[in-house]
Amino acid sequence: MFSSHDGLCSIGELAERAGATVKSVRFYSDNGLLPEAARSAGGHRRYGPEALDRLRLIRSLRALDLPVPEVRRVLEEEDEGAAGAPGGALEDAVAGHLRELGSQLRALRWREAALRLVHESPPAERAERLRLVGAVGAPPSTAPLARFWRAWLPPRMAAPAASAFLERAVPQPPDDPAPAQVLAFARLYAFASDPCTGGAACQPEAHRSAGAREAAVLYGGLAEAYDLAGAQLLGDREPGPGEALDCFVDAYASAYGVRDTPGFRRLLAGWLAADPRLDGYWELVSGVLTPPGTRPAPTPGGCHDWLLGALAAERDPGTDPERGDPADAEPAAGTAPARAGARRRAPAAA
Known part of the structure; x- marks a missing residue:
């Protein structure tokens, strides 16, 4: 009172x-x-x-x-x-204020790491690194990476399947990055913003003939195969036959309505070898996700390469009674590989 x-x-x-x-x-x-x-x-x-x-x-x-x-x-x-x-x-x-403050703190940590990167860069590389990090916001946006993949994926791919793949393919920037992670993301940002000069030539040819059902089946199967291959990579196992490779081949065979035969596997190896490569993208993804001094986590691209190595390592040119004759590998009329024309190639997701 x-x-x-x-x-x-x-x-x-x-x-x-x-x-x-x-x-x-x-x-x-x-x-x-x-x-x-x-x-x-x-x-x-x-x-x-x-x-x-x-x-x-x-x-x-x-x-x-x-x-x-x-x-x-x-x-x-x-x-x-x-x-x-x-x-x-x-x-x-x-x-609400906690969310806003968290975003501000992430932006400050990103700016701090970017400043350290520029400050610690060799003089000859400083201007280029400054240009790269200066093009990225704080906290950085992953929108250019998502746009890149939406242009790469089959145009008629169903939204749920595309979203599931984007969750794997688009790395989220670390909340507390090291300078090396900032540099990797900045380079990834530049790559996705201007990936190549060939336009449609950067996309696997068969993507343009895959329907929505085929694309969903293919990428759903590839996700499972990549999980299996990731376990092999973490165990330092050399590429070779097994459940991961069988799942990988089955994804393509199921999507295009053919049987998994030795002949199909040889054709598939040729199709994938001829497709555009995104090794640089996946190397940068690994750099974004891996703090210095720690073991790199498997990426979809690394898993894809392991599976390609396993496919190439197979040496079974004869007939497999349980898988049928190599001639059975010829895709049925109307399937995506058949529609791709004389240079049929199955789509590579990585």
């Missing part, structure tokens, strides 16, 4: 008791956050005892850097007696 005869206090006394400035109290009052109880005969503001707790609450919220509109919503909910309700204004405001 204030000591005055009417139980009210002046703006100066309120500010002193709350440890605030008169200017800030006046600002909160003018913005409707701190209502006045009355005005004196001379027109001076007068506040009731409840104003002290309200002012302290306002200052606590502002100390968390919550903007005035968020503070207003919290106070309105407080007035309605629902401040502690789940999902209330205070909880929403704090959660």
Whole structure:
């Protein structure tokens, strides 16, 4: 209770008791956050005892850097007696501010690593690295990488299948990157923004003839094969026959309506060998995802290369009674490889 005869206090006394400035109290009052109880005969503001707790609450919220509109919503909910309700204004405001602060911290960590990269670069490489990192925002956007893959994937590929592949193919920038990871992402960003000068020639030919069902079957099977191959890579196993290779071949055979035969495997090896390569992309992805001094994690590209090596390592030119005759590898009329023309090539996902 204030000591005055009417139980009210002046703006100066309120500010002193709350440890605030008169200017800030006046600002909160003018913005409707701190209502006045009355005005004196001379027109001076007068506040009731409840104003002290309200002012302290306002200052606590502002100390968390919550903007005035968020503070207003919290106070309105407080007035309605629902401040502690789940999902209330205070909880929403704090959660939103945490997300915003997290984004700001990621941007600051990215800028710090970029500055360290430029600072530590050899003088001959400094200008080029500055150009690369300067083209990338902070925190960096992965939109150019997603656009690159959407142009690479079969045009009629179903959205769920395309999204599932993009989750694997587009690396998320690390929250606390090392300078080398910043450089790898900047180079990846430049690669995806201008991957080649050949336009459609950069895309596997058979992608342009694969339908939505074929593309979904193919990339769904490849995802499973890459998981299996990734385990082989982590175990330092040399490319060779096994479940991973069988799954890899089956993805192509199922997508194009043919049987898995030794002949088909030889044809498939030729098709994939002739397709465009994205080795540089996957090497940069590995650089983005791998902190210095740690073992690189398998990427879809690395798994694809392991499977190609396993396919090439097979030496079975004869007939396999369980898989049929090599002649059975010829795709049926109307399937994607048949429509691709004389230079039939199955699509390589990596």
